[in-house]
Ligand SMILES: *[C@@H]1O[C@H](CO)[C@@H](O)[C@H](O)[C@H]1NC(C)=O
Ligand SMILES: *[C@@H]1O[C@H](CO)[C@@H](O)[C@H](O)[C@H]1NC(C)=O
C-alpha cells in the first residue's frame with residue numbers, strides 16, 4: 344500500500360506534464376482547422392502596411408483575432424520579444440476587401456456557385472467579408488423565413504465572413520410588419536430592382552415601394568441598395584424592328600442605353616430627399632449599385648449628394664477595365680446590366696471614382712451555368728447577364744488603376760473603408776487597433792496570366808470576362824479575424840467564417 348501510494352505521488356508530475364502537454368496541444372490545434380497558423384498571438388510585418396495614417400513600414404500585432412497594436416519599424420527593436428513574425432517583406436499589407444455585392448446563389452442554385460466555392464474564391468482574392476445578394480438563390484431572400492434558409496446554408500460552409508442583404512419586393516414593401524421582422528432577423532439592409540431582375544420570385548419595385556421601404560429602414564438605420572435602370576419600350580422595339588445581329592455587342596448596348604439609368608435615378612431622386620437630416624426617412628440611406636453611366640446619371644446623383652441626400656454610389660471593376668469597342672462579337676462573357684459602355688465613359692468613371700463622386704467598388708460577382716452564359720451561339724440578347732470576377736477584383740482594380748496613379752490608400756478606401764460603413768460593420772474596413780484582423784498581403788509588382796491553367800476557386804471560371812488577360816497584383820495571403828485562411832494556393836481546412844447579422 345505504502346509503496347503504491349508513494350509511486351502514485353511520484354508519478355504525479357509526469358501525469359501532470361502529460362496532461363498539460365495534451366491541453367497545450369489541444370489549445371494550439373483547436374483553431375488550426377480554421378487557420379494555416381497555429382498561434383493566435385503573432386505579428387505581420389511588411390515595408391508597406393496601409394493604415395489610416397498612411398503607409399508604414401513595421402508590424403501589426405494580432406491577438407485573439409483582433410489588431411492589438413501597430414508598431415513602426417523604427418520603434419519595434421526590443422518590442423517584439425516573443426511570438427511568431429509573419430514577414431511579408433515588400434508586399435503590401437492592406438485591410439481585407441469587403442465586397443458588398445456578390446451573388447453566391449446558395450441555397451438552391453449551388454450548381455451556379457454556392458457558399459463553399461464562392462468564399463474560397465473570395466479568400467484567394469483577398470476578400471475577407473462579402474455581403475451576399477438576396478437573389479439568385481432559390482428561394483430569394485425576401486422574408487424572415489427565407490433569411491433563415493440562407494443563414495443555415497452558410498453554417499460551417501464559409502471561408503470568409505458573410506453578411507446578407509434582404510430583398511425589397513412588392514410583396515413585403517407595403518407591409519411594415521413584415522419588413523420590420525425581416526430587418527430584426529438580421530439583414531444588413533435591403534436591395535431592390537427598378538426593372539425586371541430576371542428572377543421570378545424577385546419582382547421589381549416601383550417608387551411607392553421604395554419610399555415605404557426607406558421609411559422602415561430609417562428606424563433601423565440601414566441602407567436600401569437599388570438597381571437603377573427602368574425599362575423603356577423604344578429600346579426593345581428598335582432592336583426587333585431592325586432585325587439587328589444579336590451577336591454584336593452594339594446590338595445589346597442599344598437595348599440598355601444610359602437613359603435607362605438616368606430615368607431610374609430621376610425617379611429615385613423624387614424620394615431620396617426623405618433621407619436628409621430632418622427628413623421623414625432620416626437614418627435611411629440610398630445606395631446605387633453598379634453605376635455604369637458616368638454622364639447624366641452621375642451628375643444627377645452628385646447634385647443630390649450636394650443637397651444633403653444620403654446617397655452613395657458603387658461601380659465595378661468591369662466597368663473600369665473594359666470598354667464596348669473591345670468586346671468581341673459573340674463573346675457573351677461580357678454581358679451584364681447595366682452594360683459596359685464606351686471608352687470615353689470608362690475614363691469618366693475613373694475620374695469620378697478618383698475624385699470621390701463614386702464612393703466604392705464591388706464585384707457584382709454574378710455567376711451562372713456556362714450553358715446559360717455561353718452556349719447561345721453568342722446571342723447577346725439571349726445569354727444570361729452577369730460577370731464572374733470574385734477572385735480577381737483586386738488585381739483588376741490595380742491593373743487599370745495603376746495607369747491613373749491610384750494609391751494603395753485609395754484602394755483600401757474603395758474596397759474596405761467605405762464598404763464597411765455601408766454595411767454597418769464598425770470593427771472592419773481598416774487596420775486599426777481594436778478592429779478585426781481582416782488583412783490581405785499582396786504583391787502589386789507581380790503579373791500573372793489569367794489563362795485556363797490559373798487556379799480559380801469559383802465554380803465556372805471559364806465564363807469569367809477576365810480569362811485571357813494579363814493582370815498585375817498577386818494575392819499572397821488572406822487573414823480573417825486573425826485566421827490565415829489562404830496562403831499561396833492553399834486554404835485553411837475548415838470553413839470558419841462568421842455569419843454577420845445586424846442587431
Ligand atoms: C404582413 O406581413 C405579416 C408578417 O409576415 C403577415 O402575417 C400579414 O398577413 C401581412 N399583411 C398583409 C396585409 O399582407
Ligand atoms: C406601386 O405598386 C403598388 C402595388 O404593389 C400600387 O399600390 C402603387 O400605386 C404603385 N405605385 C406607383 C407609383 O405606380
Ligand SMILES: [Zn+2]
Nearest residue numbers: 444476707709
Ligand atoms: Zn448584382
